[in-house]
Amino acid sequence: MWNVPSFWKTDLTIIAQWAIRAEKGQAKALCLSAGGRPVTAFFYGDRQEIVSRANYSSACGAHDLGCYTAVEGKKPVVLLLGAVHGGETEGTAALVNLISLLETGSDLKGEKHEELLSLSKEVRLVIVPVCNPDGRARVKPDAMVGCTGRELRYWMQGTWKDGTLCGWPNCKKIHPIRDHVDFLGGYFTDGGVNMSHDNFFHPMAPETQALMDLCDDEKADWIIHLHGGSNSLNALVQTKYVTQECQRAIRLLSEKCDETACAYGLRFTVPSETEREHGDTPPSFNLASALHHVCGGVSAVFESNECIIDEPGEKLTYDQIYTSHLILFEQCLKMALGKE
Numbered sequence: 001m002w003n004v005p006s007f008w009k010t011d012l013t014i015i016a017q018w019a020i021r022a023e024k025g026q027a028k029a030l031c032l033s034a035g036g037r038p039v040t041a042f043f044y045g046d047r048q049e050i051v052s053r054a055n056y057s058s059a060c061g062a063h064d065l066g067c068y069t070a071v072e073g074k075k076p077v078v079l080l081l082g083a084v085h086g087g088e089t090e091g092t093a094a095l096v097n098l099i100s101l102l103e104t105g106s107d108l109k110g111e112k113h114e115e116l117l118s119l120s121k122e123v124r125l126v127i128v129p130v131c132n133p134d135g136r137a138r139v140k141p142d143a144m145v146g147c148t149g150r151e152l153r154y155w156m157q158g159t160w161k162d163g164t165l166c167g168w169p170n171c172k173k174i175h176p177i178r179d180h181v182d183f184l185g186g187y188f189t190d191g192g193v194n195m196s197h198d199n200f201f202h203p204m205a206p207e208t209q210a211l212m213d214l215c216d217d218e219k220a221d222w223i224i225h226l227h228g229g230s231n232s233l234n235a236l237v238q239t240k241y242v243t244q245e246c247q248r249a250i251r252l253l254s255e256k257c258d259e260t261a262c263a264y265g266l267r268f269t270v271p272s273e274t275e276r277e278h279g280d281t282p283p284s285f286n287l288a289s290a291l292h293h294v295c296g297g298v299s300a301v302f303e304s305n306e307c308i309i310d311e312p313g314e315k316l317t318y319d320q321i322y323t324s325h326l327i328l329f330e331q332c333l334k335m336a337l338g339k340e
Helices: 012-021 056-061 090-104 114-120 133-138 149-157 206-218 244-264 287-295 318-336
Strands: 026-032 038-044 077-082 124-128 158-160 181-184 222-228 234-237 298-304
Touching (some): 012 026, 038 206, 056 287, 077 318, 090 114, 114 318, 149 158, 206 287, 222 287, 222 318, 234 244, 234 318, 244 298, 244 318, 298 318
Parallel strands (some): 077 124, 222 298
Antiparallel strands (some): 158 181
16 A cells, blocks of 8 residues: 555645646645645636626526626636545546646656647646645545555544444535544545535535635636545546536546547446436435536546455556546547547
């Protein structure tokens, strides 16, 4: 678990260093977390000034999205969000390498990735390497690769007052969870909030509100939430409570990623479009759902492999996990630019 390669940089000091060094892009603190840590975003590409006459919901009600995003030839806006759950560092590692690529022309392995770099220059790209810095600061390992299932659950979801593992999904039964645990896992902010399931219709955690404001301010077209999915195949998860067009775009992106991944001996699962939400316990309206409804963008969770050694399923290497993210980034940018 601790034999982490040199290109895998995920701690908060690395984010702070890049924020100081950034020259090609602009680094900005979106807010301070519940624990007083900056949530830092990196902005690349020219910002287009959009003066909205309505919010997204009202524009939909008016049957005229131009009331929200009326700009001729608007450049696509792509948001890449890492570590909403602070221990899920796979996306953070990939995003730090992407920042290096954008700033220096090569990633932390010294590789150029010229097509990805070229595509990145055609969009407005916003990168938030760690959305939950409190959770990231709490998790000591730089990666879960090679850890056991018990270690994963300890660092991710923490322990109850009696020392037993909170686990998934039981950790979601109490929200906010802070006063009910002995060790607060990396899922949560210092306020005990799991941002994926914040209360989006009441005052939110500052970190969640900052992401909502970012999506609205940037009028995001694509929002990719980078998560860790234990020993799952690379998977873009269908978002609930969104339009059919959004679900179809997620499915198409999955197909494009899978086609590309096959050449590397990797796979992406391809989700079907889901039925309308129903049942006694319907699917949660989560952060991916909420951000779609703020700006109308395609908002999707990516579940990366984490290589848990004592559980069944796929077990990818650091290099394979990183390559999977690069495939996702490149195909997402192509779709945003209409080059699919």
